[in-house]
Amino acid sequence: MLLFSIKNAFRKKLISILSAIGVGFGLMLVFVIGAFTAGTSAQFQDSLNRTLGVVSVTEKLRGGADSHLPLSLPQDLLDTPNVGDDILSYNVETQTADYFTSEYWANLSTFGDRLLLKGLNSTIDGNWGGPTTKIIEGRNFDPNKNETIIDSRLVNIAQFPVTLGSNLTMNLDLSGNKTSILTIVGIYKQEDIGAPSFVPRDYYIYTDMQTTWNLLDIAGETSDIYTLISLRFNVKGHEDTDEFVEKINDYSEADGYSHIYVTAFSLASFLREIEDTFAIFDTFTSILSFIVVLSGGMAIIVTQLMSISSRMKEFAILKATGWKNRHIFKDVIYESLTLGILGAIIGLSIGVGLIYILGGNLLPFGGASAIITWRGVIEVIAYALGLGIIGGLYPGIKASRVRPVVVLKGE
Amino acid sequence: MIKIFIVLKNVSKIYGEERTTIKALDMVDLEIEKGKIITVMGPSGSGKSTLLNIIGAMDKPTSGEVLVNDIEIGGLPERKLSNYRKTQIGFIFQNFYLLPNLNVIENILTPLVPYRIKEKDRKKAQEILEIVGLGDRANTRVSKLSGGESQRVAIARALINDPKLILADEPTGNLDTETGKSIVETLIKLAESGTTLIIVTHDPRVVSLVAKHPLGKSIWIKDGQLSDQATYDLDCWDD
Numbered sequence: 137m138l139l140f141s142i143k144n145a146f147r148k149k150l151i152s153i154l155s156a157i158g159v160g161f162g163l164m165l166v167f168v169i170g171a172f173t174a175g176t177s178a179q180f181q182d183s184l185n186r187t188l189g190v191v192s193v194t195e196k197l198r199g200g201a202d203s204h205l206p207l208s209l210p211q212d213l214l215d216t217p218n219v220g221d222d223i224l225s226y227n228v229e230t231q232t233a234d235y236f237t238s239e240y241w242a243n244l245s246t247f248g249d250r251l252l253l254k255g256l257n258s259t260i261d262g263n264w265g266g267p268t269t270k271i272i273e274g275r276n277f278d279p280n281k282n283e284t285i286i287d288s289r290l291v292n293i294a295q296f297p298v299t300l301g302s303n304l305t306m307n308l309d310l311s312g313n314k315t316s317i318l319t320i321v322g323i324y325k326q327e328d329i330g331a332p333s334f335v336p337r338d339y340y341i342y343t344d345m346q347t348t349w350n351l352l353d354i355a356g357e358t359s360d361i362y363t364l365i366s367l368r369f370n371v372k373g374h375e376d377t378d379e380f381v382e383k384i385n386d387y388s389e390a391d392g393y394s395h396i397y398v399t400a401f402s403l404a405s406f407l408r409e410i411e412d413t414f415a416i417f418d419t420f421t422s423i424l425s426f427i428v429v430l431s432g433g434m435a436i437i438v439t440q441l442m443s444i445s446s447r448m449k450e451f452a453i454l455k456a457t458g459w460k461n462r463h464i465f466k467d468v469i470y471e472s473l474t475l476g477i478l479g480a481i482i483g484l485s486i487g488v489g490l491i492y493i494l495g496g497n498l499l500p501f502g503g504a505s506a507i508i509t510w511r512g513v514i515e516v517i518a519y520a521l522g523l524g525i526i527g528g529l530y531p532g533i534k535a536s537r538v539r540p541v542v543v544l545k546g547e
Numbered sequence: 548m549i550k551i552f553i554v555l556k557n558v559s560k561i562y563g564e565e566r567t568t569i570k571a572l573d574m575v576d577l578e579i580e581k582g583k584i585i586t587v588m589g590p591s592g593s594g595k596s597t598l599l600n601i602i603g604a605m606d607k608p609t610s611g612e613v614l615v616n617d618i619e620i621g622g623l624p625e626r627k628l629s630n631y632r633k634t635q636i637g638f639i640f641q642n643f644y645l646l647p648n649l650n651v652i653e654n655i656l657t658p659l660v661p662y663r664i665k666e667k668d669r670k671k672a673q674e675i676l677e678i679v680g681l682g683d684r685a686n687t688r689v690s691k692l693s694g695g696e697s698q699r700v701a702i703a704r705a706l707i708n709d710p711k712l713i714l715a716d717e718p719t720g721n722l723d724t725e726t727g728k729s730i731v732e733t734l735i736k737l738a739e740s741g742t743t744l745i746i747v748t749h750d751p752r753v754v755s756l757v758a759k760h761p762l763g764k765s766i767w768i769k770d771g772q773l774s775d776q777a778t779y780d781l782d783c784w785d786d
């Protein structure tokens with residue numbers, strides 16, 4: 137029966153194939169978008185996991201270069217009751233003012249992208265597993281030598297020289313009269329956040345702490361400070377992280393840290409807020425899939441209606457030879473399932489090809505990674521089967537109701 | 548004792564509504580014995596096809612009773628009717644109605660498609676193909692066959708379910724004289740093995756061929772009414 141129906145599905149070859157291609161394109165869209173959603177959310181989960189137990193501390197209600205933390209604060213944090221003992225490791229960084237690097241911003245990828253200079257302590261950062269431990273090309277900066285390591289993503293997007301040995305000019309006042317040169321000596325590996333490319337990103341270049349402070353001195357900014365301290369806690373889940381955040385904040389409010397009030401926060405809680413945005417993506421994908429099912433079903437219905445109305449005599453004959461209504465119904469359903477499955481095959485093959493191409497660095501998906509999951513493939517096949525059945529339902533009923541005599545009249 | 552195979556009692560078939568009604572069959576009474584070869588002849592529009600369709604359960608009479616092989620087919624639900632058509636009836640049409648995308652043997656097997664085709668079905672189809680004289684054409688596409696060959700395939704398809712009754716509606720209507728004759732001879736040969744056969748025809752040569760046969764019998768129809776003799780002028784036969 138199946139074979140019989142499959143043969144029949146291609147009686148009107150061109151129409152059948154066109155409709156299968158139509159369905160295929162729809163399914164391809166569902167598949168590709170699904171793969172990108174899956175890819176992005178996997179990357180996102182990954183960042184979420186990497187930030188597990190990580191708490192950042194800045195000066196109270198100040199961020200970026202405006203946060204000025206005393207050099208004694210790391211030790212104070214380690215000494216904080218009910219907190220310090222659970223700190224596995226920490227890192228410190230000093231971010232410089234935006235104007236140091238803002239000349240470069242227009243030469244990145246998207247409007248809103250920023251290049252920022254930060255100072256690190258190689259020993260502490262090495263302990264923490266920070267950028268200085270992720271050099272993929274060149275070497276780490278030496279202290280006090282005006283050397284810098286740069287974000288690996290810059291290699292692809294920067295519209296200024298970023299090869300090893302190139303120089304980057306830091307503006308040390310707003311008018312650009314005072315400058316200082318940093319030499320690129322290394323590139324550290326930085327995973328992308330996985331968002332579409334129109335979402336602005338920050339690209340960091342790092343130098344040693346002493347160089348940073350020197351530059352800040354020349355610029356007339358506060359130096360000998362940290363702007364951010366990161367703490368890694370021994371935790372099981374994100375809730376535990378939040379608890380430490382609270383304890384540090386409470387301790388600060390209670391004047392626990394001399395001369396300074398701080399704000400602690402976990403990146404994970406930010407990320408989890410962003411998670412809601414992904415729900416919108418999902419809804420979008422669902423709506424799209426629904427439309428595809430609808431229009432695909434329509435394509436199959438039209439094809440099948442055309443096909444059966446030209447074959448009514450045939451169904452009448454089949455009835456004359458003893459086929460029951462449900463046999464004819466089944467035959468039509470099988471035929472439209474064939475079209476649906478062919479559509480799925482077409483959709484999956486084009487989809488895989490497209491993901492392969494877009495997964496490269498082509499705009500506008502550059503950097504966004506797509507994952508081809510079994511779930512995605514099965515979903516597409518399920519849609520195809522659904523389409524086949526929906527599309528075959530009405531034509532199938534119509535064909536099965538054929539009254540043999542009426543049809544055999546004439547000629 | 549000869550068994551009465553088909554009984555029609557007061558069967559009428561009226562098409563249309565109220566003012567525009569057409570009495571395709573008008574109070575027809577008919578008995579056909581098992582194993583007979585019947586020709587039904589009459590002018591165009593006289594009700595021949597209607598009669599055949601009612602006996603074959605393709606259509607329902609407006610009134611009256613139809614018994615075939617002791618089954619009152621008027622009272623059967625659609626589900627049972629298709630079973631009746633499958634087990635009792637083999638249809639043959641003027642236009643053959645083969646499925647053009649299938650080959651000869653696949654066409655013969657179409658009645659069995661819903662029931663999963665077994666190897667023995669294939670063997671049987673091949674045997675039937677030998678009987679109708681197309682033993683070497685099993686794998687030919689039917690679109691490549693001549694009219695006569697197509698009709699033989701249609702006959703083979705009608706035979707695959709071992710019907711008790713073969714209903715042929717102008718089986719020679721689209722064939723030349725010689726081919727038509729050999730088709731009728733094939734049908735007669737089948738009837739000789741016990742199958743009841745009803746042939747609707749326009750062709751007096753078919754009638755006379757059957758009439759010469761010991762099992763043969765002719766029925767004449769005009770304006771929906773039957774008669775044992777030609778009730779109209781031979782000249783009005785439209786060939």
Ligand SMILES: Nc1ncnc2c1ncn2[C@@H]1O[C@H](COP(=O)(O)OP(=O)(O)OP(=O)(O)O)[C@@H](O)[C@H]1O
Nearest residue numbers: 545562563569571590591592593594595596597598
């Ligand atoms: N479905 C229908 N609706 C209305 N009238 C019909 C229908 N089917 C048949 N008729 C009419 O019933 C009468 C008998 O038709 P039928 O097809 O039985 O004639 P026939 O003897 O087979 O004719 P032909 O030799 O042309 O095939 C005709 O007048 C025809 O117009």
Ligand SMILES: [Mg+2]
Nearest residue numbers: 595596597716
């Ligand atoms: Mg007729």
